[in-house]
Amino acid sequence: MRASQVDFENAKNQVKLLKKDPGNEVKLQLYALYKQATEGPCKMPKPGVFDFVNKAKWDAWTGLGDLPQETARQNYVDLVSSLSSPESPGQARPGAESKQGAYETLVVTSEDGITKIMLNRPAKKNAITTKMYQELMLALQAAGKDDSALTVLTGNGDYYCSGNDLTNFTDIPPGGVEQKAKDSAVLLRDFVSCFIDFPKPLIAVVNGPAVGISVTLLGLFDAVYASDRATFHTPFSHLGQSPEGCSTYTFPKIMGSAKAAEVLIFGKKLTAGEACAQGLVTQVFPDSTFQKEVWARLKAFAKLPPNAMRASKEVLRRGEREQLHAANAEECRVLQGRWLSDECANAVMAFLSRRAKL
């Protein structure tokens, strides 16, 4: 999964040959990844507010933060590969199969027996929109059935994921906020169920900070590899909300009830080292060698007999699946009420009006 300079040059040429215009958002991501790969983090002065085009480019590039140049090069190659249409198979990087170029919020690629699902809203720290929840469910369903031995979830840019996109709260349907809360609880329950029922080894490659639901879900993964730049933050009480992702079941089991309470009730942010010591993370790697070391390891895992790995996962998880579904249902029921509370409305408004951050 490591792109060479040749892959990068090929991808650069492929972009010029794309038959379909990928749209402005994708073009900005291509621009940002290209600049990051070739020049490193953005050091340009911020353009003026009326310089719309350069401001959009600057936002996209700075949104990648300190993403290592090698990772930016890989993400650029993956993104171009995902854009290559089936009518032009010659454009795809040899060996890398783009599963679904149609995703708006994800880049999904399969190579070396590994399907990689990459959250792809780096300028928004990979916050999960309603569209992204839906696309993730589709991508997981497809990955569960494809030929790959392993499935990996990771993030593009300097964040793994900043959790639920808080603008999800602003899109209120004609049925009002109660209807929105009800629909969101159904969406969330279905979303988390995809992780509970995922049939093959699922690995999180946590490339940077993780917030909210992207942290709680980690208890449902089979391995969690983290950069030493990653942090793990679940500020549910700060947001007037309550935990999800089956964390009310998995976290006490993983780290004990006292540590789980500190994280899930009081929102204690864990460093990668602390998360590893508490059992939420499998292993931490220095950021400078993170991608290289993790992908080498995953490639080796992917050569193991896939049916044996699936069978082992099934035996490990079968006994608790019922409890996990029950925890998921109860968490969604409680959250539905929380979303209608003043505490939640005030916290979301404070973020959206730029008065508060975590």
Ligand SMILES: CCCCCCCCCCC/C=C/C(=O)SCCNC(=O)CCNC(=O)[C@H](O)C(C)(C)COP(=O)(O)OP(=O)(O)OC[C@H]1O[C@@H](n2cnc3c(N)ncnc32)[C@H](O)[C@@H]1OP(=O)(O)O
């Ligand atoms: C009525 C019911 C509706 C319910 C719908 C819910 C559906 C399912 C819910 C599932 C439950 C999940 C819960 C959670 O995940 S809780 C955690 C939510 N996440 C947060 O609270 C994080 C908020 N973000 C931040 O605090 C900061 O952005 C952060 C610390 C992550 C990064 O700070 P930094 O200074 O480095 O970067 P910026 O803030 O400038 O971020 C860059 C741009 O990205 C936007 N952004 C980042 N995170 C989010 C987010 N979670 N939601 C929306 N937007 C986000 C940020 O606003 C910047 O955008 P602009 O460049 O446009 O300003």
